[in-house]
Amino acid sequence: MSAVEVGGxxxxxxxxxxxxxxxxxxxxxxxxxxxxxxAVFLFPFYVFLSVALKTPADLARSPxxxxxDPALANFADAWERGDLGTAMVNSxxxxxxxxxxxxxxxxxxxxxxARRGSRLSYGLYLxxxxxxxxxxxxxxxxxxxxxxxxxxxQTYTSLIIFEVGHQLPLAVFLYAGFLRALPKEYExxxxxxxxxxxxxxxxxxxxxxxxxxGTVVILSAxxxxxxxxxxxLYVGGSPQQTLPxxxxxxxxxxxxxxxxxxxxxxxxxxxxxVVYFLLQxxxxxxxxxxxxx
Amino acid sequence: xxxxxxxxxxxxxxGPGHRRxxxxxxxxYLLVVPALVFYAFVVLxxxxxxxxxxxxxxxxxxxxxxxxxxxxxxxxxxAPAARSALxxxxxxxxxxxxxxxxxxxxxxxxxxxxLASRNVLRTMFFAPALLPPVIIGFLWQYxxxxxxxxxxxxxxxxxxxxxxxWLGDASVALASVIAVIIWQNxxxxxxxxxxxLQGVPPELHEAxxxxxxxxxxxxxxVTLPLLAPATTIALxxxxxxxxxxxxxVYVMTNGGPGYATETLSVVMYKEAFVSGRYGYSTAIxxxxxxxxxxxxxLQLRGLRRYEVRQ
Numbered sequence: 001m002s003a004v005e006v007g008g009x010x011x012x013x014x015x016x017x018x019x020x021x022x023x024x025x026x027x028x029x030x031x032x033x034x035x036x037x038x039a040v041f042l043f044p045f046y047v048f049l050s051v052a053l054k055t056p057a058d059l060a061r062s063p064x065x066x067x068x069d070p071a072l073a074n075f076a077d078a079w080e081r082g083d084l085g086t087a088m089v090n091s092x093x094x095x096x097x098x099x100x101x102x103x104x105x106x107x108x109x110x111x112x113x114a115r116r117g118s119r120l121s122y123g124l125y126l127x128x129x130x131x132x133x134x135x136x137x138x139x140x141x142x143x144x145x146x147x148x149x150x151x152x153x154q155t156y157t158s159l160i161i162f163e164v165g166h167q168l169p170l171a172v173f174l175y176a177g178f179l180r181a182l183p184k185e186y187e188x189x190x191x192x193x194x195x196x197x198x199x200x201x202x203x204x205x206x207x208x209x210x211x212x213x214g215t216v217v218i219l220s221a222x223x224x225x226x227x228x229x230x231x232x233l234y235v236g237g238s239p240q241q242t243l244p245x246x247x248x249x250x251x252x253x254x255x256x257x258x259x260x261x262x263x264x265x266x267x268x269x270x271x272x273x274v275v276y277f278l279l280q281x282x283x284x285x286x287x288x289x290x291x292x293x
Numbered sequence: 294x295x296x297x298x299x300x301x302x303x304x305x306x307x308g309p310g311h312r313r314x315x316x317x318x319x320x321x322y323l324l325v326v327p328a329l330v331f332y333a334f335v336v337l338x339x340x341x342x343x344x345x346x347x348x349x350x351x352x353x354x355x356x357x358x359x360x361x362x363x364x365x366x367x368x369x370x371x372a373p374a375a376r377s378a379l380x381x382x383x384x385x386x387x388x389x390x391x392x393x394x395x396x397x398x399x400x401x402x403x404x405x406x407x408l409a410s411r412n413v414l415r416t417m418f419f420a421p422a423l424l425p426p427v428i429i430g431f432l433w434q435y436x437x438x439x440x441x442x443x444x445x446x447x448x449x450x451x452x453x454x455x456x457x458x459w460l461g462d463a464s465v466a467l468a469s470v471i472a473v474i475i476w477q478n479x480x481x482x483x484x485x486x487x488x489x490l491q492g493v494p495p496e497l498h499e500a501x502x503x504x505x506x507x508x509x510x511x512x513x514x515v516t517l518p519l520l521a522p523a524t525t526i527a528l529x530x531x532x533x534x535x536x537x538x539x540x541x542v543y544v545m546t547n548g549g550p551g552y553a554t555e556t557l558s559v560v561m562y563k564e565a566f567v568s569g570r571y572g573y574s575t576a577i578x579x580x581x582x583x584x585x586x587x588x589x590x591l592q593l594r595g596l597r598r599y600e601v602r603q
Contacts, residue, residue, distance in 0.1 A: 031408055038414055044421075044476070047442045048432055063442040064449070101331075109328030115320040124325060131336050133585055135537050137561050137578035139339025141571045142346065146339070165335020168328055197320050226425040228540045233566065244427040248544065251431055258435050265428045272423055280416055283423070287481060288488035 052262040078264035087246035098163035106171030114179035131169030154238035178212035351572035365576030377552035397482025419480035426540035463553040489523030
């Protein structure tokens, strides 16, 4: 595993990390070993792609072989019959509005909690953090009833309200951590110049929060995009259903037509994959540092 | 609105200089209110209401909830579905947490090196953690069907004896579910450890190597202690996440065969939205909550002890 590191250890420091250019036997072994691990790990992705491109006859012949004549029609089929266009619009609307509100409301709250050094602000901060642990199951039925009584089921509104509240602990946690490390001088200067707290925040503090806002947006957008249980309850079976719910319904409808189901699933994950490959560095950093706070 | 609320006080105040100093360090609490409203509406109030309903026979609109004391909990610990869900939830949480942390650590160590493929592999290994659990569930449901790709692959490499009805056989179904969860999230643990490894100065390794420490000794005595914060994050994240596990189980097995893969979240959902037993279902959710808190406290204590030693 770390054979290369050992090879370079006794030489100059940079060689340890960037060295190992020579193709020694242990190194070739390590590379090959890792490729085998990777092949096993990535096998499900191969299945995903190959099944999505198979004709029913291909699929019946072998679950494993790559299709000889890729059936791109599966994607068009899934898109139309599953009404995935609508579901994708729903997902974009719900995730978009939720994230916008989350950023606005969460950053403001964290601003108070990070800047006020009082016992009350610390208590409120801990109260928000509690939300990272509380299983949503405990409040699930009462909240469902409230949404039903307010006639909000099967609307975007119910889902957006839920997602904002549900993702707030993470947003507050991230923003507060970042704000604590942020010097107060800029905003104090703005306040001395007569800016109110809100305008000091909007004009001075919020722009400085850009890195952590990026993290909050990435983490919460992915969480909301992938969410299933609550969307199933609130908008399942309605024209407002989001992609994971639509895929779930789709699976029930097309029972064993796996090639259509997989094509639909491919469409549903495409936006995430595109974002991931374009913003890879930020996404990975967000998940690694985001959770660290 | 905040501005207008605070200004009169300053304008009316006698000592402007002193006032100003006080004012600028005080961000008004009003700014936390919008977040608090969302949070209270979605999390706090429903959670407290739910905890109260756990002691009733509440069945929704029909009739008023009657207080039944601990009846729901007595039932929970004797009903086969809930009992097996309790057991499975604990098994899933512990085994996922241990195995996923080990795999994630191994992947991170392997990819925190000069392997030519390291960047591509990091990207690939982390990808499943970003995808909807529902879709991961369906993908594996197909892979694990008796005549599916996994058994086919095993047969074609001469391991035909290992083929199983992975999700249909009660003796292997739970292990299959656990494997799927680990496959999906190992990349997340890896990413957390990779970030931790960035903070391990190479000089320490060199110093230890000069002192004659072997590769394994350096891993044990230099790298792992410095990775303790990453381990804490990885452990708590995996533990809490796997205790709440719902999506993958619901779509892959719906708790079956029999009760073999039932989890507390899945039983809770079915009791609430299939059987309409709201009181009983929130009792299940309350037990789940207690378990999450118990594990969190346990971990916090372990962490404290570790920090004291430092």
